[in-house]
Amino acid sequence: MVINHNMSAMYSNRQLGVTNLGLQKDMEKLSSGMKINRAGDDASGLAVSEKMRSQIRGLNQASQNASNGISFIQTTEGYLQETTDIMQRLRELAVQSSNGIYTDEDRMQIQVEVSQLVAEVDRIASTAQFNGMNMLTGRFAQPTGENSVTASMWLHIGANMDQRMSVYIGTMTATALGVRQLGDESIISLAAPDDANRAIGTIDEALKKINKQRADLGGYQNRLDYAVKGIDIASENMQASESRIRDTDMAKQMVEFTKNQVLSQAGTAMLAQANTQSQNVLSLLR
Structure with a gap:
C-alpha cells in the first residue's frame, strides 16, 4: 500500500472529469435544443448547416x-x-358624335367632356405610384433603342445571384395612347362626324395597347404566385434538412444524459472509496 500515488483515486478522478464534461454537453444540447452549438461539436455538420x-x-x-x-x-x-x-367612355362619345344628328353645339359639349377625360388619363399616369416610383410614365417600359433611358422593374425571386425576373410597364400617358398629339398638345377631336369616326380607330388602338399591358401584368402575377408557392416549399424542405443536421434528438439525448448522470454519481462514490484507501494506511501505524 502506498500514500504518495493513489492510482485508484487518480483513475476515478480522471473518469469522473470525462463523465462530467459529457454531462455538461448533454445539458447544453438539451437546454439549447441543438446538438451542434459550436464548431467543435461537428465541424462539417456546422459548415453544412450554416450554408x-x-x-x-x-x-x-x-x-x-x-x-x-x-x-x-x-x-x-x-x-x-x-x-x-x-x-x-371616350369611345362611347366618339361613336355618339359620329352620328350626323348632332349639331355643332352638341358636339362642342361632347368635346368638353373629352377634354376632361383626356386630362384625367394624364393625371392618372403622372400620379400612379408605388413606393414613390411612377409606374405609368415609361420608367419601366421595354427599351426601344440604344439610347433608351427606360429600365425594367427587377424582382429578385430567388436566394442566389441572378435569380430574378423583369417586369415591363409601358407608357400610359394620353400622348402615348394617341389621344393627345405630341408637340401641339391637341387632343382628339369629335367636332365633326369624320373626326369622330377616325377617333374610334385611334381609341381602339389605345385600348389594344392597354389590354396588352394588362394581359402582361396578369402573366407576371401568375408567375409570381407560382414562384411564392415554390419558394415556400423549398424553404420548408431546407429547414427540415437543417433541423436533421443541427437539432437535438431529445429522446436520444435524454438517454445519454441519464447514463452520464448515473456514471457521475458512481464516479463520485468510487473516488470517495479510493481516497479512503490511503487513510487505511494509518491503521497499520497504530
Whole structure:
C-alpha cells in the first residue's frame, strides 16, 4: 500500500472529469435544443448547416420579394383599370358624335367632356405610384433603342445571384395612347362626324395597347404566385434538412444524459472509496 500515488483515486478522478464534461454537453444540447452549438461539436455538420441557414433566410426574403412584386403588379393593374374605363367612355362619345344628328353645339359639349377625360388619363399616369416610383410614365417600359433611358422593374425571386425576373410597364400617358398629339398638345377631336369616326380607330388602338399591358401584368402575377408557392416549399424542405443536421434528438439525448448522470454519481462514490484507501494506511501505524 502506498500514500504518495493513489492510482485508484487518480483513475476515478480522471473518469469522473470525462463523465462530467459529457454531462455538461448533454445539458447544453438539451437546454439549447441543438446538438451542434459550436464548431467543435461537428465541424462539417456546422459548415453544412450554416450554408443551409443562408439559403433558408434567402428563400424567405425571396418569398417576401415576390409577394411585394404581386402588390406592385396589382396596384398597377388597378390604375390601368381606371384608364380603361376612361377610354371606353371616350369611345362611347366618339361613336355618339359620329352620328350626323348632332349639331355643332352638341358636339362642342361632347368635346368638353373629352377634354376632361383626356386630362384625367394624364393625371392618372403622372400620379400612379408605388413606393414613390411612377409606374405609368415609361420608367419601366421595354427599351426601344440604344439610347433608351427606360429600365425594367427587377424582382429578385430567388436566394442566389441572378435569380430574378423583369417586369415591363409601358407608357400610359394620353400622348402615348394617341389621344393627345405630341408637340401641339391637341387632343382628339369629335367636332365633326369624320373626326369622330377616325377617333374610334385611334381609341381602339389605345385600348389594344392597354389590354396588352394588362394581359402582361396578369402573366407576371401568375408567375409570381407560382414562384411564392415554390419558394415556400423549398424553404420548408431546407429547414427540415437543417433541423436533421443541427437539432437535438431529445429522446436520444435524454438517454445519454441519464447514463452520464448515473456514471457521475458512481464516479463520485468510487473516488470517495479510493481516497479512503490511503487513510487505511494509518491503521497499520497504530
